Amino acid sequence: MAGIAAAEIRAMAALLDDLDYYQLLEIDREAPASVVKRAYYQATRRFHPDANRHLRGADRTALERIARRVSEAYQVLRDARRRRAYDGQLGTAGGSRMRLVEAEAKASQQALDDHLGKTPNGRRFFNLARADIDKGDMQAAARNMKMALTFEPQNSFFREKLDALDGALRHQG
Amino acid sequence: MAEIAIGIDLGTSNSCVAVARGRQVEVLPNAYGENVTASVVAFRDDGTITVGNPAKANLIHDPHNTVASAKRLIGRYFFSEEVKKAQAIYAYQIVEGPGHGVRINVREEQFSLPEISAMVLREMKSIAEERLGQEVRKAVITVPAYFNDNQRQATKDAGRIAGLEVLRLLNEPTAGALAYGFGRGLDQRVAVYDLGGGTFDISILEIGKDVFEVLSTCGDTYLGGDDFDDRLIDLLADEFMATHQVNLRQDPFALEKLKLASENAKKGLSVEEQVEIRIPDVIQSEAGESLSVERTLGVQEYSTLVMDLIQRTFKVCDEALQQANLVARDLDGVILVGGPTRLPLIRRAVSDYFQQEAKTEMDPDEVVAMGAAIHAASLVGDTPEDSEDAFLLDVTPLSLKIGVAGGLAETVIERNTPVPIEQTRTFTTYQDHQESVRIRVFQGESHKADENEMLGQFEFSGFRKARRGDVRIDVTFEINSDGLVSVTACDQETGSQASTELTLSSGLSEEEMAGILGENRTGRVETDAAAKPAPSPARVPPAGPEDPAMALEVLDAGEPVPELCELEVDRQEPAAADADDDRPTLSDAEEAPVPQEGSGAGEAPMPQIENEIQLEPADLQELEGIEVDDLDGNPDDSVPLETGAESLFGAAGTDLSELDDGEK
Numbered sequence: 001m002a003g004i005a006a007a008e009i010r011a012m013a014a015l016l017d018d019l020d021y022y023q024l025l026e027i028d029r030e031a032p033a034s035v036v037k038r039a040y041y042q043a044t045r046r047f048h049p050d051a052n053r054h055l056r057g058a059d060r061t062a063l064e065r066i067a068r069r070v071s072e073a074y075q076v077l078r079d080a081r082r083r084r085a086y087d088g089q090l091g092t093a094g095g096s097r098m099r100l101v102e103a104e105a106k107a108s109q110q111a112l113d114d115h116l117g118k119t120p121n122g123r124r125f126f127n128l129a130r131a132d133i134d135k136g137d138m139q140a141a142a143r144n145m146k147m148a149l150t151f152e153p154q155n156s157f158f159r160e161k162l163d164a165l166d167g168a169l170r171h172q173g
Numbered sequence: 174m175a176e177i178a179i180g181i182d183l184g185t186s187n188s189c190v191a192v193a194r195g196r197q198v199e200v201l202p203n204a205y206g207e208n209v210t211a212s213v214v215a216f217r218d219d220g221t222i223t224v225g226n227p228a229k230a231n232l233i234h235d236p237h238n239t240v241a242s243a244k245r246l247i248g249r250y251f252f253s254e255e256v257k258k259a260q261a262i263y264a265y266q267i268v269e270g271p272g273h274g275v276r277i278n279v280r281e282e283q284f285s286l287p288e289i290s291a292m293v294l295r296e297m298k299s300i301a302e303e304r305l306g307q308e309v310r311k312a313v314i315t316v317p318a319y320f321n322d323n324q325r326q327a328t329k330d331a332g333r334i335a336g337l338e339v340l341r342l343l344n345e346p347t348a349g350a351l352a353y354g355f356g357r358g359l360d361q362r363v364a365v366y367d368l369g370g371g372t373f374d375i376s377i378l379e380i381g382k383d384v385f386e387v388l389s390t391c392g393d394t395y396l397g398g399d400d401f402d403d404r405l406i407d408l409l410a411d412e413f414m415a416t417h418q419v420n421l422r423q424d425p426f427a428l429e430k431l432k433l434a435s436e437n438a439k440k441g442l443s444v445e446e447q448v449e450i451r452i453p454d455v456i457q458s459e460a461g462e463s464l465s466v467e468r469t470l471g472v473q474e475y476s477t478l479v480m481d482l483i484q485r486t487f488k489v490c491d492e493a494l495q496q497a498n499l500v501a502r503d504l505d506g507v508i509l510v511g512g513p514t515r516l517p518l519i520r521r522a523v524s525d526y527f528q529q530e531a532k533t534e535m536d537p538d539e540v541v542a543m544g545a546a547i548h549a550a551s552l553v554g555d556t557p558e559d560s561e562d563a564f565l566l567d568v569t570p571l572s573l574k575i576g577v578a579g580g581l582a583e584t585v586i587e588r589n590t591p592v593p594i595e596q597t598r599t600f601t602t603y604q605d606h607q608e609s610v611r612i613r614v615f616q617g618e619s620h621k622a623d624e625n626e627m628l629g630q631f632e633f634s635g636f637r638k639a640r641r642g643d644v645r646i647d648v649t650f651e652i653n654s655d656g657l658v659s660v661t662a663c664d665q666e667t668g669s670q671a672s673t674e675l676t677l678s679s680g681l682s683e684e685e686m687a688g689i690l691g692e693n694r695t696g697r698v699e700t701d702a703a704a705k706p707a708p709s710p711a712r713v714p715p716a717g718p719e720d721p722a723m724a725l726e727v728l729d730a731g732e733p734v735p736e737l738c739e740l741e742v743d744r745q746e747p748a749a750a751d752a753d754d755d756r757p758t759l760s761d762a763e764e765a766p767v768p769q770e771g772s773g774a775g776e777a778p779m780p781q782i783e784n785e786i787q788l789e790p791a792d793l794q795e796l797e798g799i800e801v802d803d804l805d806g807n808p809d810d811s812v813p814l815e816t817g818a819e820s821l822f823g824a825a826g827t828d829l830s831e832l833d834d835g836e837k
Contacts, residue, residue, distance in 0.1 A: 044564060045564060050551070050654075051562070051564075071590070071594045072596075
């Protein structure tokens with residue numbers, strides 16, 4: 001079987017982050033599942049590392065990166081739920097986000113915000129609580145933690161910390 | 174002529190080697206003319222090592238120095254269930270190695286599992302070289318599809334130790350499908366039902382003209398033909414106990430004889446309706462009287478003994494079909510792989526389950542090696558001009574996860590995702606001037622971290638110093654075509670890269686590997702042995718007392734994590750998540766490698782937490798009075814502390830101690 005030219009791999013790798021999954025697989029947005037599958041087979045055939053054993057070093061790394069993105073495109077587009085989410089994302093992000101950001105990853109971002117505190121007051125009381133724990137004053141810590149929560153009632157990380165504090169205190173009692 | 178590359182099915186009980194040349198695929202028989210070779214390694218008293226059927230025969234005479242079913246232990250942690258089970262069944266000495274790994278002690282020497290497997294691989298390599306009349310350096314080695322990264326990595330290490338370049342780790346059912354469908358221009362959906370000596374896999378594949386796409390894979394690495402034998406062993410031993418008041422299980426020699434008899438009975442029942450089990454002089458009574466086992470066993474009785482095991486495989490099949498969004502009648506064929514599938518009772522059950530006759534034209538012991546050989550040939554370019562290579566599109570069998578706050582694990586790459594694949598997650602620093610980020614990686618399907626297999630723990634360091642939350646680090650998780658995992662990290666702003674291979678705690682460190690390769694103990698197999706000096710006693714692997722991965726874990730326990738900032742939010746109440754869990758989490762296990770079973774182990778972390786928090790009883794009385802509105806806190810005081818508190822509070826301990834003044 002014919003391998004793919006190194007120059008083509010390099011060009012493709014440079015473009016990769018600007019291609020959406022449809023462009024990568026060279027199909028329409030409306031392509032049915034059977035077409036997605038065929039396109040995946042074709043793209044795999046072209047970019048499969050096994051089919052391109054002549055490539056070495058940086059070219060090989062580039063090839064492997066493309067191969068992984070091809071799998072990713074297929075994984076998203078073959079699944080109706082993911083595909084809908086992806087189409088929605090492409091519609092809103094103005095083409096800047098070519099890869100599907102999964103709900104779980106979004107949840108992580110949310111968690112990250114929780115972890116640091118989102119409001120100035122929430123953050124302030126959270127930090128006070130940390131200082132209290134440092135000093136060993138668990139009672140004050142629990143109170144400050146509770147205050148932090150009143151500013152950010154949805155903050156599950158704060159809630160978790162308070163629960164831990166409270167549970168620990170009750171256990172000691 | 175292209176370079177030759179072989180396919181090796183490295184099995185739990187038996188191994189098989191094959192080669193594909195042109196359109197011919199042939200299984201290469203050993204010196205005795207047998208197509209399969211027992212995966213048993215015998216360490217003789219003269220320092221020589223033998224592999225195969227002669228070694229298996231040695232089990233009965235010298236069970237302490239004969240290692241069978243090493244594949245069940247490869248890539249496992251010492252505290253795993255499988256290791257405990259093996260300790261009860263095998264007479265050879267299984268001990269703990271560095272990083273909670275497993276080592277085998279034989280004749281005053283200590284061997285890692287990859288070394289034992291390497292001895293089997295070396296035997297298969299030399300069988301091939303003997304038959305082909307030329308040196309063989311490259312191979313495709315098959316692994317159960319459901320093997321995790323630790324087990325795969327250890328198998329790859331075994332190949333390296335055996336002097337083989339491992340072109341690919343190929344999933345056994347995929348290899349089976351390849352042998353079945355290669356070059357036949359099929360357009361079918363098939364299930365590969367692969368029941369081996371120690372593992373069960375089911376894969377659903379779509380076979381196109383030259384494409385083999387795995388739609389889903391599920392499995393159970395704790396279920397195989399050995400378990401069938403164990404059932405019969407138990408029956409025979411119990412009956413013997415009732416008749417003679419002698420426990421055969423306690424005598425390693427008698428136990429080996431029971432095992433052999435059970436295995437032979439199983440094989441016998443593959444062709445007969447009834448077998449005679451006879452073990453003359455299995456043991457002596459206290460009075461010095463010679464006792465024997467004698468019994469007939471019919472198919473029906475055997476079937477009731479093992480039916481629940483067979484049913485267990487169908488639960489796994491249900492899952493695989495569901496993952497592939499198919500039902501049994503969507504399938505065009507069912508391929509049987511693995512010795513136990515010769516049993517008519519299994520064939521019948523499989524045919525009933527899939528509502529069609531299973532295909533029996535392929536030899537279930539050889540089909541995997543043949544598929545591996547076909548793939549090996551295509552990887553070195555030795556396929557005929559007029560035919561195209563078959564493309565294998567495989568999936569990752571297990572979800573890849575990262576540990577997050579609250580002892581939970583969050584999925585980064587879902588199971589049954591096509592490989593190769595990558596997924597990037599963004600982390601941030603948690604403290605001002607934090608220079609490193611720590612990530613624990615797991616494989617499995619549980620949302621609780623400790624119910625998954627821990628692959629390793631990484632610390633990425635060398636990022637620029639900035640206020641917490643300012644440094645954004647992209648961590649990319651990658652699974653390659655071998656199913657092996659690697660992780661790289663990159664600072665979003667500076668682009669500075671840190672990368673690491675997964676260094677598994679249960680595997681071999683680079684130093685150990687270097688030592689093993691330098692020492693070449695596997696080279697003692699067979700005839701080589703005579704030329705080598707006798708082994709030095711009580712040799713320990715050349716690595717230090719702790720491998721680096723381990724050192725990190727210890728640090729983690731004593732001085733809690735400057736935890737990275739991904740954590741679970743909306744899955745469930747953190748306290749509730751841990752409430753029903755009375756086992757230590759893996760992070761608990763880090764401070765003391767407590768076996769993860771039984772309730773006794775769960776008590777260990779308690780006192781430590783009490784010390785950490787250092788509350789006076791008086792304070793607590795006061796605190797009891799404080800009510801927190803709509804708190805879902807756990808009414809059972811002791812529960813959250815056993816596990817949850819370690820991670821919640823352990824983590825809190827650090828954040829809190831490193832207070833950030835700038836924010837106030």
